[in-house]
Amino acid sequence: MIRFDNVTKVYKNGTVAVRSVSLDIQKGEFVFLVGPSGSGKTTCIRMLLREELPDRGRIWVAGREIIHMPKWRVPYLRRNVGCVFQDFRLLPNKTVFQNVAFALEVIGRPKSVVETQVPQVLELVGLSKKRDNLPHELSGGEQQRVAVARAFVNRPLILLADEPTGNLDPGTSQGIMRLLDRINRTGTTVVVATHDAALVDWMRRRVVELDQGTIVRDQARGVYGIDATTGSVPRTEVGARRS
Amino acid sequence: MPLSADYIARETATNLWRNRLMTIAAVLTVAVSLALVGAALLLKQGASNAENYWQRGTQVTVWMKASANGSESHAVGSELKQLPYVHACSYHSQLADYHEAKTLLSPGEFQALTVQTTPASYRCTPNQPQYAQAVYNRFNGQPGVLKVSAPFSQIHTMEETITVLQWVFLSVALVLLLSAGVLILNTIRMAIFARRREVSVMKLVGATNWFIRLPFMSEGLVQGLIGSVVAAAVVFGLHALLNSFANPNNPGTVLYQMRLSGWELFGTDFVVVLIGALIGSVGSAIAIRRFLDV
Numbered sequence: 001m002i003r004f005d006n007v008t009k010v011y012k013n014g015t016v017a018v019r020s021v022s023l024d025i026q027k028g029e030f031v032f033l034v035g036p037s038g039s040g041k042t043t044c045i046r047m048l049l050r051e052e053l054p055d056r057g058r059i060w061v062a063g064r065e066i067i068h069m070p071k072w073r074v075p076y077l078r079r080n081v082g083c084v085f086q087d088f089r090l091l092p093n094k095t096v097f098q099n100v101a102f103a104l105e106v107i108g109r110p111k112s113v114v115e116t117q118v119p120q121v122l123e124l125v126g127l128s129k130k131r132d133n134l135p136h137e138l139s140g141g142e143q144q145r146v147a148v149a150r151a152f153v154n155r156p157l158i159l160l161a162d163e164p165t166g167n168l169d170p171g172t173s174q175g176i177m178r179l180l181d182r183i184n185r186t187g188t189t190v191v192v193a194t195h196d197a198a199l200v201d202w203m204r205r206r207v208v209e210l211d212q213g214t215i216v217r218d219q220a221r222g223v224y225g226i227d228a229t230t231g232s233v234p235r236t237e238v239g240a241r242r243s
Numbered sequence: 244m245p246l247s248a249d250y251i252a253r254e255t256a257t258n259l260w261r262n263r264l265m266t267i268a269a270v271l272t273v274a275v276s277l278a279l280v281g282a283a284l285l286l287k288q289g290a291s292n293a294e295n296y297w298q299r300g301t302q303v304t305v306w307m308k309a310s311a312n313g314s315e316s317h318a319v320g321s322e323l324k325q326l327p328y329v330h331a332c333s334y335h336s337q338l339a340d341y342h343e344a345k346t347l348l349s350p351g352e353f354q355a356l357t358v359q360t361t362p363a364s365y366r367c368t369p370n371q372p373q374y375a376q377a378v379y380n381r382f383n384g385q386p387g388v389l390k391v392s393a394p395f396s397q398i399h400t401m402e403e404t405i406t407v408l409q410w411v412f413l414s415v416a417l418v419l420l421l422s423a424g425v426l427i428l429n430t431i432r433m434a435i436f437a438r439r440r441e442v443s444v445m446k447l448v449g450a451t452n453w454f455i456r457l458p459f460m461s462e463g464l465v466q467g468l469i470g471s472v473v474a475a476a477v478v479f480g481l482h483a484l485l486n487s488f489a490n491p492n493n494p495g496t497v498l499y500q501m502r503l504s505g506w507e508l509f510g511t512d513f514v515v516v517l518i519g520a521l522i523g524s525v526g527s528a529i530a531i532r533r534f535l536d537v
C-alpha cells in the first residue's frame with residue numbers, strides 16, 4: 001500500500017531530513033512512526049502527500065509511483081490519502097457538519113452522497129450531537145475527531161496522522177487512538193507519526209523508528225523506545241496499564 | 244469531473260456575503276478606477292471628434308487671375324471637383340468676391356478695387372487639413388491661377404495640439420487602467436490571503452486546481468461586473484452632464500465640438516464593462532496562482 005525505495009530528502013538549506021529510507025507497509029496495517037524531534041517523520045508524511053518531492057529514490061502509494069506522477073494527478077492521489085494534523089486545521093467559520101461536508105463538496109461529490117456520508121462518519125467519531133457547533137465551541141479532542149471525520153469521510157485507502165494527539169491530554173489521546181484503531185479495522189491503512197510513548201506502548205502495533213532521517217528500528221508489535229540502560233524492551237504490562 | 248454550476252453559484256454567493264467588506268472594497272476599487280478610465284476614453288474620443296469638426300472647417304482658396312479666361316477658370320473648377328481628397332468646392336464670382344472684399348477691407352484699400360480687378364475664387368474644403376498643401380502644389384502657377392492660399396501654419400499648430408491631446412488622454416487612460424489592475428489584483432490577493440486556510444484544506448482533501456480556482460474567479464467576475472457597471476453608469480452620467488452644457492445654438496464651443504454619438508458612448512461603456520469582467524476573473528486566477536503551487 002505504501003512503499004519507500006531508498007528515499008533521500010535534502011531540504012534547500014542542506015538539511016538531510018530523510019536518508020536512504022526503504023519501507024514497506026501492507027494494506028490494512030497500523031504503523032507508528034516514532035523518533036526524536038527532527039528525525040524526519042513529518043517529512044515522510046509530506047512526501048506521501050506529495051507536498052515535498054524526494055531528491056533520490058521512489059515512493060509508491062496505493063499501487064502508484066508518485067514521484068513522477070504528473071501534477072494534475074496529485075489531487076486524485078490525495079483523495080486516496082486522508083490526513084490529520086496536530087493543529088486540526090478546521091475551518092473556523094464552518095460548522096462541524098460543514099467542515100466534514102466541505103471535503104466531499106470540493107472533490108465534486110453530489111449532494112446526495114454528502115447527505116448520507118457525513119452523518120455516518122459523524123456517528124462513527126461520536127459527534128452526531130455536535131453537528132451544528134462551530135469548531136471553537138468544541139474541546140480539542142472533539143476538534144480532532146472532526147478532523148479525523150473529514151479525513152475519513154471520503155473512505156480513503158490510507159489515513160496519515162502527524163502528531164494527532166500532540167495537543168491533547170492522555171485520556172483524550174487514547175480516545176483518538178481508539179478511533180484510529182476502529183478506522184484501521186475497516187481495512188484502512190493507518191500511519192501515525194507521534195512522540196507519545198505511552199500511546200505507542202499501549203497500542204502494541206508495528207513501530208518504525210527514525211533517527212536523523214534513517215530507520216533504526218522496525219518492529220512488528222513494538223513499543224516506543226528501547227530501555228537505554230538495559231537495552232531491553234520494556235515489558236508489555238507497563239505500557240498496557242498506562243491509561 | 245463534475246464541476247457543478249450549482250456548487251460554484253452557492254460558493255460565490257456565500258463567499259461574497261461572508262467577505263462583504265472585501266467585496267465592497269473590490270467593487271469600489273473597480274468602480275472608481277474604471278470610471279476614470281472611461282472618462283479618459285471619452286475625452287480622447289471627444290478630442291478626436293473636435294479635430295474632425297475643425298478639420299471640416301479648414302478652407303483652401305484658389306484665386307483666379309482677374310485676367311483669366313472662361314476656359315482656364317472652367318479647367319480649374321472641373322479639376323478641383325475630380326480631386327478625391329477635396330470634399331467640396333464653391334465658386335465665388337468676381338462680383339461676389341468684390342462684395343465680400345467690401346466688408347473685409349478698409350475703405351482705403353477697397354477704393355483701389357473694381358469688379359474687373361477683383362479675382363474670382365474657388366473655396367474648397369479638403370478631407371483632411373494636410374491636403375491643403377496638395378491643392379497648393381497642384382494649382383499654384385497653373386495658367387489663370389493667381390495664387391493658392393490656406394491657413395497653413397494654423398493648420399499645422401491645430402493638428403499638433405490635437406494629436407498631443409489625444410495621446411495625453413489615451414496615456415492617462417492606460418495609466419489609470421494599469422493602476423486599476425494593480426489595485427484590483429491586490430484586493431483580490433488580500434481576499435484570497437484571508438482565505439488561504441480554506442484553500443490549503445481544499446488542496447489537502449484533493450480538490451483539483453480548477454475546482455479551487457473557479458469559485459474565486461466567478462467571485463472576481465461578479466465583483467468586476469458590479470464595479471464596472473457602476474463605472475459605466477458614472478461615465479454615462481458624466482457624458483449627459485457635459486452634453487447638457489454643450490449648447491447646439493453655439494457650435495463654436497469646444498464642448499459642442501467634442502460631443503459623442505450614442506454609439507461612441509455605448510462603445511465606451513461596453514469597453515469599461517468588458518475590462519471590469521476581465522480584470523475581475525483573470526485577476527483572481529492570477530492572484531490565486533501562488534496559493535495553488537505545491
Ligand SMILES: Nc1ncnc2c1ncn2[C@@H]1O[C@H](COP(=O)(O)OP(=O)(O)OP(=O)(O)O)[C@@H](O)[C@H]1O
Nearest residue numbers: 011012013015017036037038039040041042043044
Ligand atoms: N521546510 C524545511 N526546510 C528546511 N529544513 C526542514 C524543513 N522542514 C523540516 N526541515 C528539517 O528537516 C529535519 C526533519 O524534520 P521533520 O519535520 O521531518 O522532523 P520530525 O520528525 O517531524 O520532527 P518533530 O517530531 O519535531 O515534528 C529537521 O532537521 C528539520 O529542521
Ligand SMILES: [Mg+2]
Nearest residue numbers: 041042043162
Ligand atoms: Mg513533525
